[in-house]
Amino acid sequence: MDYAGRLSAHLPLATRLLMIKADGSVLIHSDGGSYKPLNWMSPPCRRTEEAGRWVVTGKSGETLTIEIEEVLSDTSFDLGVDPGLTKDGVESHLQELLAAQMHVLGEGWRLIRREYPTAIGPVDLMCRDAAGGAVAIEIKRRGEIDGANFTEGTASRGGGHVAVEVKRVAGIDAVEQLTRYLELLNRDPLLAPVGGVLAAQSIRPQARTLAEDRGIRCVILDYDAMRGMPSSDMTLF
Amino acid sequence: MDYAGRLSAHLPLATRLLMIKADGSVLIHSDGGSYKPLNWMSPPCRRTEEAGRWVVTGKSGETLTIEIEEVLSDTSFDLGVDPGLTKDGVESHLQELLAAQMHVLGEGWRLIRREYPTAIGPVDLMCRDAAGGAVAIEIKRRGEIDGANFTEGTASRGGGHVAVEVKRVAGIDAVEQLTRYLELLNRDPLLAPVGGVLAAQSIRPQARTLAEDRGIRCVILDYDAMRGMPSSDMTLF
DNA sequence: TTGTTGATTTCGCAA
DNA sequence: TTGCGAAGTCAACAA
Numbered sequence: 001m002d003y004a005g006r007l008s009a010h011l012p013l014a015t016r017l018l019m020i021k022a023d024g025s026v027l028i029h030s031d032g033g034s035y036k037p038l039n040w041m042s043p044p045c046r047r048t049e050e051a052g053r054w055v056v057t058g059k060s061g062e063t064l065t066i067e068i069e070e071v072l073s074d075t076s077f078d079l080g081v082d083p084g085l086t087k088d089g090v091e092s093h094l095q096e097l098l099a100a101q102m103h104v105l106g107e108g109w110r111l112i113r114r115e116y117p118t119a120i121g122p123v124d125l126m127c128r129d130a131a132g133g134a135v136a137i138e139i140k141r142r143g144e145i146d147g148a149n150f151t152e153g154t155a156s157r158g159g160g161h162v163a164v165e166v167k168r169v170a171g172i173d174a175v176e177q178l179t180r181y182l183e184l185l186n187r188d189p190l191l192a193p194v195g196g197v198l199a200a201q202s203i204r205p206q207a208r209t210l211a212e213d214r215g216i217r218c219v220i221l222d223y224d225a226m227r228g229m230p231s232s233d234m235t236l237f
Numbered sequence: 238m239d240y241a242g243r244l245s246a247h248l249p250l251a252t253r254l255l256m257i258k259a260d261g262s263v264l265i266h267s268d269g270g271s272y273k274p275l276n277w278m279s280p281p282c283r284r285t286e287e288a289g290r291w292v293v294t295g296k297s298g299e300t301l302t303i304e305i306e307e308v309l310s311d312t313s314f315d316l317g318v319d320p321g322l323t324k325d326g327v328e329s330h331l332q333e334l335l336a337a338q339m340h341v342l343g344e345g346w347r348l349i350r351r352e353y354p355t356a357i358g359p360v361d362l363m364c365r366d367a368a369g370g371a372v373a374i375e376i377k378r379r380g381e382i383d384g385a386n387f388t389e390g391t392a393s394r395g396g397g398h399v400a401v402e403v404k405r406v407a408g409i410d411a412v413e414q415l416t417r418y419l420e421l422l423n424r425d426p427l428l429a430p431v432g433g434v435l436a437a438q439s440i441r442p443q444a445r446t447l448a449e450d451r452g453i454r455c456v457i458l459d460y461d462a463m464r465g466m467p468s469s470d471m472t473l474f
Numbered sequence: 475t476t477g478t479t480g481a482t483t484t485c486g487c488a489a
Numbered sequence: 490t491t492g493c494g495a496a497g498t499c500a501a502c503a504a
Contacts, residue, residue, distance in 0.1 A: 006497045015316040017256070022268040031259040031316035034279050034484055040272040042497080062497075073312045079252040079268035082275075243482050271499055279482075299482070 001028055003039050005062025011038060013069060020047070022079070026056050026064060039064065097226045098199070099125055104226065105197065105219065106130060118184055134191045136181060175211045182216075238265060240276050242299025248275060250306060257284070259316070263293050263301060276301065334463045335436075336362055341463065342434065342456065343367055360418055371428045373418055412448045419453075 001011035011028065016038070019027040023043040030038050041047075041056040041064040048055045056064040102109040108130030116126030116136055123136035178196050185194040196216035198207070208218050238248035248265065253275070256264040260280040267275050278284075278293040278301040285292045291303040339346040345367030360373035415433050422431040433453035435444070445455050 003497080009497085015314065017314075017316070019254070019266070021266075021270075025269075025271070027272050029256070029258075032262075032280075033258075034262065035264050035272075035274045035277040036484055036498085037272050040497085042271055042499090043269075058497095072314055075310045075312065077252065077254075077309055079254070082251060082267040082269065240482075246482085273483085273499060277482080279484085295482090 001039055001067070002065045003062070004065075005058065005060070009039060013067075015072065018066065024056075026054070026066075028066070098221065101226055102127055104221070105135070105199070109135065118181060123181055134185070134194060135197070136185060136194070175207050175214070175216065178211075178216060179214060238276055238304070239302045240299070241302075242295065242297070246276060250304075252309065255303065261293075263291070263303075265303070335458065338463055339364055341458070342372070342436070346372065371422070371431060372434070373422060373431070412444050412451070412453065415448070415453060416451060 001009075001016075003009040014030075017027075017029040017031075019029065019037075021027070021043075024045050024047055025043040026041045026045070026047065027037040028039045041058055041062075045056050045058045047057075052068040054064075054066040054068065056066070058064075098104070099111050102111055105127075106129055110128055112126040112128060112134065116123045118136075125136065127135040129135055175198060178198055182194055182196050186192040196211070196214070197219050198211045198216050199219035199221050211218050238246075240246040251267075254264075254266040254268075256266065256274075258264070258280075261282050261284055262280040263278045263282070263284065264274040265276045278295055278299075282293050282295045284294075289305040291301075291305065293301040293303070295301075335341070336348050339348055342364075343366055347365055349363040349365060349371065362373070364372040366372055412435060415435055419431055419433050423429040433448070433451070434456050435448045435453050436456035436458055448455055
């Protein structure tokens with residue numbers, strides 16, 4: 001095998017596993033290492049085959065040339081469409097954690113339901129604070145809060161309803177989104193008044209300023225601490 | 238498939254390609270994407286097999302559970318030992334190029350040695366400018382210079398010694414690193430005074446500002462042009 | 475479209 | 490063994 005692209009690489013003659021995916025990409029695996037192949041060609045690419053010689057040409061002109069001395073096995077299957085992979089331990093995991101540990105938001109807080117539906121989209125968690133006020137929570141892992149703390153920010157207003165937004169990587173839009181939720185939720189006489197909480201593992205100063213200017217409480221979540229607390233531990237670390 | 242480790246992941250039932258390498262590692266590939274499998278278990282790991290159910294346990298206790306509904310094909314081969322891969326065209330290649338083309342840094346510059354040792358680490362290249370001043374070069378491919386040019390930056394000071402740093406992906410730390418080298422090198426009365434040059438394929442404005450503030454010359458390397466010059470051109474770009 | 479950041483990163487080198 | 494930086498990184502996501 002010879003590869004000529006951003007770098008040059010050469011593989012001597014040996015028994016290897018060649019994989020051709022549906023998109024034409026080619027992988028050359030050895031019998032060890034990790035999931036990374038010895039060499040490969042990423043899609044999009046074209047492959048020409050002639051007399052034991054494959055030439056795979058990538059989009060940018062890089063070439064992967066494979067000389068095939070002997071074929072030990074050659075199988076082909078249509079895998080069909082990929083249903084996709086679902087990962088937890090990320091957003092949804094933090095959502096679970098916070099749902100199971102409402103107390104980190106305040107004494108007496110309790111969950112109403114997850115993925116609370118609204119006209120402009122679901123809020124991750126809906127709950128009530130100690131005074132019985134409704135609380136909406138949207139979960140993401142890291143946010144734009146920076147330097148805030150549970151003990152900081154606008155205190156939970158007794159009896160007031162609180163919407164909690166936990167953003168992952170968002171910018172100021174997390175505050176904007178929470179603001180939209182609050183506007184909508186406050187139109188419901190059964191919920192209003194609804195306060196807001198922006199919760200994240202970290203919040204940028206800009207977002208915090210904007211949030212607090214709108215009376216939205218800023219909350220920092222300690223993911224490691226929360227992960228150590230709950231009863232269920234599907235994840236090991 | 239279910240994975241429980243640093244995160245949790247689930248794959249629904251579908252036709253997939255399972256690969257077991259000689260070291261026991263397991264790969265689950267779909268028919269697209271890149272060379273990265275949908276899921277995997279890195280070595281070292283152990284695998285137990287029972288009634289269409291594989292359980293792969295990693296070193297740290299993470300588990301990969303695979304339920305096998307139907308086997309379309311099952312082949313096994315001993316690939317033997319891997320002769321290994323040889324790569325060119327990365328850092329060392331650019332180091333070679335610059336070592337062979339000192340003239341791109343200035344007329345009359347010449348190489349002293351590659352991997353020049355210092356107490357805080359090796360400088361990739363040590364050379365002398367036209368006036369006989371010592372020059373230290375550390376090679377990486379892309380850097381944090383952005384918008385600089387050979388004709389820009391602090392001009393090579395006649396007779397002064399110049400340390401040249403060529404960073405690949407570094408941030409401002411490239412400037413810091415070069416600064417440390419310069420401090421150390423300037424303690425050597427046989428070398429001092431030693432100037433600095435930060436060379437890269439691109440440099441971020443921040444780094445350039447910091448560098449030039451410290452009297453470090455900023456240099457952009459034209460990799461394509463440099464590669465086109467020498468006799469060998471195994472790589473395409 | 476472009477840039478930035480995280481990854482079950484992997485991989486290499488050096489201390 | 491450990492730690493750090495590079496990768497033909499890949500991939501998700503914000504600007």
